[in-house]
Amino acid sequence: MPTPEPSPRHRHYGAFYGLDPLPEDDRPFVTVMGNCQAESLRLLLESSGAIRSVRVPPVFEIEADELPLLQRLLDRTDVLLTQPVRDGYRDLPLGSAELAARVAPGARTVHFPTIRYAGLHPWQVVLRVPGEVDPPPVPYHDLRTLALAAGHEVHQGALSRKGIREVRDSSVAILAEREERSDAVPVSDLLVPAGADAAHVINHPGNPVLVGLARRVAERLGLDAEIPEPTGTLLDEVHAPLLPEVLEALGLAVDPVAHWVYRGAVLPDEQVREVQLDWLRERPHVVEFGLDRHRETARLLGIRP
Structure with a gap:
């Protein structure tokens, strides 16, 4: 029988699946x-010419039958x-300590942080x-x-500048605490200085x-290498709006x-909001879950009683 044609996923991760040779x-x-941040970091480090590496599926996609493929890489790492990933993540031995x-x-x-x-x-x-x-x-x-779907009024003009800044500061502080806890290469101090280029969405840093x-990781590893500026935008799949009240509150021109x-x-x-409102109104449990999980942020921003 003819050999099955590799899927697009297998071609994308060719070396991981054994389709391409390891360097x-x-x-x-x-x-x-x-x-997804891991692959951007890998690309930046590889662009220095100082390391060998191959593209690996993100940890949230690896399945049990792919563990031997991952072990093949770990054996030569x-x-x-x-x-930082907890032990037993998705009921698989993919925790950072397990790896x-x-x-x-x-x-x-070496740990690097999950940036939000x-x-x-x-x-x-x-x-x-x-x-x-x-x-x-x-x-x-x-x-x-979420607040609108729950029946609360949201007055755009009444949103707190102070609350916007407090959410920013809390976000940085939480990341800094996580970096310290896992002895991760720090990045939290780079966020505010990056201004409007700090992130495209909350979990896609700019x-x-x-x-x-990447430059700090290279320094920690003792690599004698320069990390060049990328030629394009990394993590470019999704970009969220930048609203004037946020830019004003943060002093970003x-x-x-x-x-x-x-x-x-x-x-x-507005189109995104209307589509999501219709979706959420059919899922009140999602609305309740989200507002409860993030009630302190909602309070700071003044969008829920």
Whole structure:
């Protein structure tokens, strides 16, 4: 029988699946594990020419039958770069401590943080509600939309500048505490100085933050290498609006943006809100879950009694 044609996923992760050869030379072999931020970090480090690496599926996509493929990489890993992941994640041995225990003898493990920054998008949240998928047409929730779906009034002009700044500061402080707890390469101090380029959405940091992180990782690893500026925008799949009240509260002198860009499509913010309102009104449990999970942020922003 003819050999089945590899799927697009298998081609995308060709070396991981054994379709492409692993790089062979004297540079350290670095395995980078985590979410989509991990691949951006890997690309930046690889662009320096100082390491060997291959593209690995994000930790939230790896399945049980792919663990031997991952172990094949860990067996030859000189440096494991990983975001902090709890043991038994998705009922698989993908926790950062579990991975560190399975790398080649003498390999180093270095943590880097899972970056979330709410400064530019203080109402935006990611909800993982059991049994539910992401909302249409973008995979992010908005506390104002959740409040509207719950029947609360939201007065756009009454939103607190002080609350916007407090959400920003809290976001940075939470990340700094997590960095310290896991002895991760720090990045929290780079967020505010990056201004409007700090993030596209709350969990997709912008180029200045990612490049700064990559340079600090290279320094911690003792790499004699320069991390060049990328030629394009990393983590470019989704961009959220930049609202004038946020820019004013944070003292950022850039033009506001009133629309989303998701996978190349321009989506007016009001259109996203209306679609999500209809979706949420059929799922009151999601509304309750989101407002309860983020009640302190909603209080700071003055969008819920």
